[in-house]
Amino acid sequence: MNQIIESYLRDFCKEYGLEDLKKDKAFEYFVNFCIVSRLHSERFSIEDISIGGGGDNSIDGLAIMVNENLASSTEEINDFKKSIK
16 A cells, blocks of 8 residues: 555544544555545444445445435435425
8 A cells, every 4th residue: 555545544533533443444444535525525434334344346435425414314305305305
């Protein structure tokens, strides 16, 4: 891994308390964070958008945005639908 990216990854893990994760899992979290944080400026749970694991067809993350809000459950999507009409 590139030294600069590795440095960013190390800082990211330290900030979010992920130092105990294996490097490949931490990198998945880091990439998911980088992508979603460009669209959603508020703090969010990285675990909510990270879905990597066995049998996932190589999809490591999934984020659903509703009117610039990150939805992490069906209930939240339904609440957004009600408020939008």
